[in-house]
Every structure is written in C-alpha cells, then in structure tokens.
Amino acid sequence: MPKVSDDHLAARRSQILDGARSCFAEFGYEGATVRRLEEATGLSRGAIFHHFRDKDALFLALAQEDAGRMAEVAATQGLIQVMRDMLARPEDFDWLGTRLEIARRLRNDPEFRANWEERSTELTAATVARLERRKAAGALRDDVPTEVILGYLDMVLDGLIARIASGHANDNLESVLDLVEASVRRKQ
Amino acid sequence: MPKVSDDHLAARRSQILDGARSCFAEFGYEGATVRRLEEATGLSRGAIFHHFRDKDALFLALAQEDAGRMAEVAATQGLIQVMRDMLARPEDFDWLGTRLEIARRLRNDPEFRANWEERSTELTAATVARLERRKAAGALRDDVPTEVILGYLDMVLDGLIARIASGHANDNLESVLDLVEASVRRKQ
Numbered sequence: 426m427p428k429v430s431d432d433h434l435a436a437r438r439s440q441i442l443d444g445a446r447s448c449f450a451e452f453g454y455e456g457a458t459v460r461r462l463e464e465a466t467g468l469s470r471g472a473i474f475h476h477f478r479d480k481d482a483l484f485l486a487l488a489q490e491d492a493g494r495m496a497e498v499a500a501t502q503g504l505i506q507v508m509r510d511m512l513a514r515p516e517d518f519d520w521l522g523t524r525l526e527i528a529r530r531l532r533n534d535p536e537f538r539a540n541w542e543e544r545s546t547e548l549t550a551a552t553v554a555r556l557e558r559r560k561a562a563g564a565l566r567d568d569v570p571t572e573v574i575l576g577y578l579d580m581v582l583d584g585l586i587a588r589i590a591s592g593h594a595n596d597n598l599e600s601v602l603d604l605v606e607a608s609v610r611r612k613q
Numbered sequence: 614m615p616k617v618s619d620d621h622l623a624a625r626r627s628q629i630l631d632g633a634r635s636c637f638a639e640f641g642y643e644g645a646t647v648r649r650l651e652e653a654t655g656l657s658r659g660a661i662f663h664h665f666r667d668k669d670a671l672f673l674a675l676a677q678e679d680a681g682r683m684a685e686v687a688a689t690q691g692l693i694q695v696m697r698d699m700l701a702r703p704e705d706f707d708w709l710g711t712r713l714e715i716a717r718r719l720r721n722d723p724e725f726r727a728n729w730e731e732r733s734t735e736l737t738a739a740t741v742a743r744l745e746r747r748k749a750a751g752a753l754r755d756d757v758p759t760e761v762i763l764g765y766l767d768m769v770l771d772g773l774i775a776r777i778a779s780g781h782a783n784d785n786l787e788s789v790l791d792l793v794e795a796s797v798r799r800k801q
Contacts, residue, residue: 453717455643522720525713525775529641532710532780573788580789584772587713592720600761601768608796 438476441466442490445483450520454484454527481537484527487520488544500551503559504578505606508585512598515589522590552578566611574609581605626664629654630678633671638708642672642715669725672715675708676732688739691747692766693794696773700786703777710778740766754799762797769793 444466448457451465457480459470466473477483495507511518531538556574559565565574588594632654636645639653645668647658654661665671683695699706719726744762747753753762776782 522716525716525778528710528713528775528778532778538780569788569792572785573792576785577789577792580772580776580786581769582772583775584768584770587716587771587775588768590713590716590720592726597761597764598768600757601765604757604761604765604796608792 434476437468437472441468441473441476441483442487444468446487446520449484449487449523454523481540484523485540485544488524488541491521492544492548496548496551499548500555503555504552504582505602508582508602508605509599511585511589512594512602515594518586518589521586525587525590549575564611566609577609578605622664625656625660629656629661629664629671630675632656634675634708637672637675637711642711669728672711673728673732676712676729679709680732680736684736684739687736688743691743692740692770693790696770696790696793697787699773699777700782700790703782706774706777709774713775713778737763751799754797765797766793 445457445462448461448465452458452461459473459480462473462480462483463470473483477486498507498510511521527537527541531541553571553575556565556571560567560571585594585598588598633645633650636649636653640646640649647661647668650661650668650671651658661671665674686695686698699709715725715729719729741759741763744753744759748755748759773782773786776786
C-alpha cells in the first residue's frame with residue numbers, strides 16, 4: 426500500500442515542520458535545541474532526523490514552505506500584498522525573526538548561503554514576472570529598471586520582517602505600505 | 614589630578630567599546646562570551662565590568678554611540694544620508710547584524726526593550742525635526758503625515774541593516790536609495 430505510506434510520510438513531515446516552526450519562533454535558531462525540537466514536535470530525534478538531515482535542513486525546509494506560499498501570492502497579487510498579509514497576521518510570522526538571526530551565517534558560510542538563496546529563487550521569479558506584467562500594462566513606473574524596483578521591494582520586505590520580529594508592527598505600517606505601493610506605481 | 618584620571622577613564626572606556634564592537638561583529642550577541650570580550654579588548658573581565666555593568670550594558674552603550682553619530686548626520690543631512698553612509702562603508706556596520714539577533718529579545722523582554730528604545734529617541738527626534746523643516750521648506754511631500762514618512766524611513770533603514778548584515782549590500786542599493794529619496798520628495 427504505497428499510497429497510505431506516502432500519506433503517512435507527508436503527515437509526519439508536516440507534523441515535524443509545524444512543531445519546528447513554533448520552536449524556532451519561541452527560542453530562535455540557536456535556542457531551538459534537539460531536545461526542544463523533540464518536545465515541540467512530539468517526536469524523537471531519531472524520527473525527526475529520519476526526515477531531515479539536520480537542523481539546517483529543517484530550517485531550510487521551513488524557508489522553502491514560506492517561499493512557496495509567498496511566491497503564490499506574489500505571482501498574482503504582488504510582493505506588497507505578501508507584506509500586507511504579514512502585517513494582518515504578524516503572529517503567523519513570528520518565526521521569521523529567526524531569519525534575522527542567521528544574517529551573520531549568510532555572510533560567513535558560503536554553502537549555507539547558496540542553499541538559502543536557492544529557496545528564494547521561486548519568490549524572486551514570481552515577483553519579477555508580475556512586475557514585468559504590470560510594467561507592460563502601464564501600471565508600474567517605467568523610469569526605473571525592474572531590478573531596482575525588485576531590490577527596493579526586497580529591502581522593504583526585510584525591513585518589515587525586522588519590525589514584526591521585534592514586535593514593532595503597528596497600524597502606521599499599513600500607511601507605510603500604501604506609500605511604498607504608490608512609489609512604484611506609474612504616475613498619471 | 615582629576616583631569617588625567619578622567620582622560621584615562623575615557624580612554625579605557627573607548628578601548629572596551631572598540632573591542633566589544635568587533636567582538637559582537639565577529640561572533641554575534643550570543644557568541645560574544647566574556648572570554649572573547651577579554652581577548653578583543655585586551656582587558657580582564659574585572660576591568661571590563663568595572664566600566665559596564667554587564668554584556669547588555671556594553672551592547673546598549675554601543676547602540677548609544679551609533680545612535681548619537683547617526684543623529685548628527687540625520688539632523689543636518691537626513692536619514693537617507695545616514696543610509697548612504699552605511700552603504701559606502703558596510704564593513705564599519707558589520708556589528709549591526711547583532712541588532713537583528715536581538716529582535717526576539719526586544720519582543721519578549723520589556724525592560725531591555727525600554728532601554729533599547731531610549732537609545733533611539735535622539736535619532737528619532739533629529740529625524741523628525743529635519744523632516745518638519747524640509748516640509749516647511751516645501752521639499753518634502755505634504756500629502757502624507759510626517760509619522761508615516763518616519764515609519765517608512767525607519768523600515769527602510771531596518772531593511773538596509775538586514776541587507777548589510779547578511780552580506781547582500783550591492784551597487785543596486787544606491788539606486789534603491791535614490792528611489793526612496795524621490796518617493797518622499799515633494800512632486801513639482
């Protein structure tokens with residue numbers, strides 16, 4: 426019965442990812458020890474690391490899940506809508522603070538960095554495709570190269586993540602995102 | 614000879630801060646152990662903690678130094694110039710990655726958060742004063758409240774810090790800052 430087995434594997438994998446996500450959110454990357462991951466997932470280390478090679482692999486799998494979900498929204502509604510969604514439910518994105526913790530590692534560990542960047546490829550591609558479509562439709566400003574607009578939106582996204590992670594998300598930020606949106610729109 | 618003694622104290626304090634800054638930049642907040650702080654400053658733990666109560670106090674003193682320097686530039690040339698300076702010498706701002714590591718702590722530790730926010734008061738005040746002056750001079754857009762522009766610039770600054778800390782600062786970001794600058798300028 427390979428079908429049942431596949432379902433079981435997928436359910437187990439998803440149980441591990443959900444537990445790991447809240448564990449990272451609560452304790453951070455360094456603080457998410459193997460013991461805490463066991464508690465958060467309700468599984469033994471043997472079971473966890475049967476599915477994921479090590480803590481890095483688990484972390485990158487979470488980043489991949491996020492990137493996939495964000496790419497879906499970015500493809501149809503744009504990266505600013507991704508940010509609006511984060512702002513509407515900051516508690517769902519608590520674990521993103523962990524992304525900030527790994528900044529030093531991204532700078533100093535080329536292999537980790539390469540793995541990490543692979544995860545963001547899908548989101549970048551979805552965002553660029555939508556920006557090009559909006560530009561062709563005359564909705565996006567065309568006096569600035571698309572890669573500058575992409576760099577701008579990426580930087581704003583990083584800033585938003587920092588705000589949410591440090592508990593500084595507030596109502597003001599919705600108006601800030603309006604300003605961001607207006608600043609990439611084609612002027613009439 | 615109180616004067617000599619004061620000079621000596623100030624020199625010692627500055628030796629500790631410089632060493633601590635590079636220690637935090639290299640090892641991060643958690644990784645900057647007392648032993649590593651001793652090595653980086655060339656002083657014993659006794660000497661270090663004679664001047665600063667604990668690692669938090671040392672960290673907040675560095676944040677205070679930065680905020681003071683940034684406030685000087687922000688007061689006369691604006692917060693975007695502060696960002697341009699960071700982009701011109703990212704290696705001077707490596708330690709800022711540590712700011713990202715503390716995000717979770719800012720969220721969960723009210724006392725630390727209060728101390729941290731006190732440090733940014735000066736920079737915020739300098740930025741707001743300049744924004745109001747620019748608005749009065751007709752150089753800043755006036756269709757958006759000043760606090761939204763402040764929130765926008767703060768978020769962009771956080772994003773820039775995340776980029777620099779993760780080694781993603783590149784030439785593209787100068788054009789991104791041009792876009793940011795244009796988006797708060799008054800349209801002719």
